[in-house]
Amino acid sequence: MTAAPDFIGRLPVLILGGTSEASILQRRLADDARFSVTLSLAGRTSAPAKSAVSTRVGGFGGPQGLVAWMTEHRIALVCDATHPFAARISRNAATACEQAGVPLLAIRRPAWQPLEGDAWTDVEDMTAAAAALGATPRRVVLTIGRQELAAFATAPQHAYLARTIEPVGDIVSLPSLVVTSARGPFALQDEIAFLEDARAEVLVTKNSGGEATYAKIAAARMLGLPVIMVRRPHVPDVPSVPDAEQALRWLNGASPSLRAQRSSPE
Numbered sequence: 001m002t003a004a005p006d007f008i009g010r011l012p013v014l015i016l017g018g019t020s021e022a023s024i025l026q027r028r029l030a031d032d033a034r035f036s037v038t039l040s041l042a043g044r045t046s047a048p049a050k051s052a053v054s055t056r057v058g059g060f061g062g063p064q065g066l067v068a069w070m071t072e073h074r075i076a077l078v079c080d081a082t083h084p085f086a087a088r089i090s091r092n093a094a095t096a097c098e099q100a101g102v103p104l105l106a107i108r109r110p111a112w113q114p115l116e117g118d119a120w121t122d123v124e125d126m127t128a129a130a131a132a133l134g135a136t137p138r139r140v141v142l143t144i145g146r147q148e149l150a151a152f153a154t155a156p157q158h159a160y161l162a163r164t165i166e167p168v169g170d171i172v173s174l175p176s177l178v179v180t181s182a183r184g185p186f187a188l189q190d191e192i193a194f195l196e197d198a199r200a201e202v203l204v205t206k207n208s209g210g211e212a213t214y215a216k217i218a219a220a221r222m223l224g225l226p227v228i229m230v231r232r233p234h235v236p237d238v239p240s241v242p243d244a245e246q247a248l249r250w251l252n253g254a255s256p257s258l259r260a261q262r263s264s265p266e
């Protein structure tokens with residue numbers, strides 16, 4: 001669905017979404033008469049949760065496409081509430097907002113930090129994660145999404161169980177790969193049962209941060225399971241807040257000056 005521009009005194013705000021923070025933000029702004037919000041989703045999930053605001057789905061066509069879309073919809077502010085591993089859209093947002101002179105606020109949720117009892121091996125990316133599994137065959141649980149499963153083709157000696165939100169299809173062929181589809185959040189007891197049932201010897205995951213998917217990390221700690229933790233990709237250094245609540249506070253504070261900018265002659 002394409003968002004209808006709403007110029008009747010409302011500030012058009014674009015939320016780049018796909019996260020729980022974006023969901024909270026759009027729900028909280030939906031009935032706020034100061035803003036006219038469009039939520040943008042990449043379209044990776046076949047049945048995204050229903051949103052309370054205008055929603056558009058699919059890429060913009062790089063930074064230039066995003067500039068064009070923002071101009072057409074007279075966007076006054078962009079909130080990058082994408083996932084910490086969605087680095088390309090975050091880079092595009094930074095480039096496009098700079099070019100278009102539109103303020104950008106990013107929600108950057110803090111990374112998880114190891115606690116006592118955690119046995120993490122931090123790695124740079126998925127290729128390094130596959131290498132870190134070692135030569136000896138192991139039973140590996142992957143909670144990394146589906147887009148990067150192919151990286152484990154370099155380590156075909158292991159038996160993999162991948163948990164993904166969407167079915168994987170035939171994008172990856174590993175000699176021993178079982179895929180199970182499930183959507184979080186997951187409770188701690190369920191994660192313990194999941195890892196035990198899988199007879200996991202190691203868990204590979206991304207350092208996504210946040211609470212919704214943390215239970216598997218706590219479960220691994222309780223089971224004494226080693227974790228290969230993929231570090232976050234680099235994202236541009238833009239004004240940021242750690243959560244949706246603080247983004248709302250920022251929007252409330254910025255709204256009068258953005259409004260004044262809009263009403264002054266160009």
Ligand code: NAP
Pocket residue numbers: 016017018019040041042043044057058059060061062063065066081082083085086087088089090092144145206
């Ligand atoms: P990405 O690699 O940064 O983005 C790839 C391309 O997808 C972008 O260049 C953009 O296409 C399009 N895109 C991404 N997010 C978009 C959005 N919110 N609205 C419109 N277009 C978007 O991102 P990704 O890793 O594929 O993730 C896609 C989406 O899934 C993101 O919205 C992210 O928040 C969510 N997500 C990602 C992860 C993850 O681990 N990567 C996990 C959970 C949720 P154009 O260049 O054509 O504009």
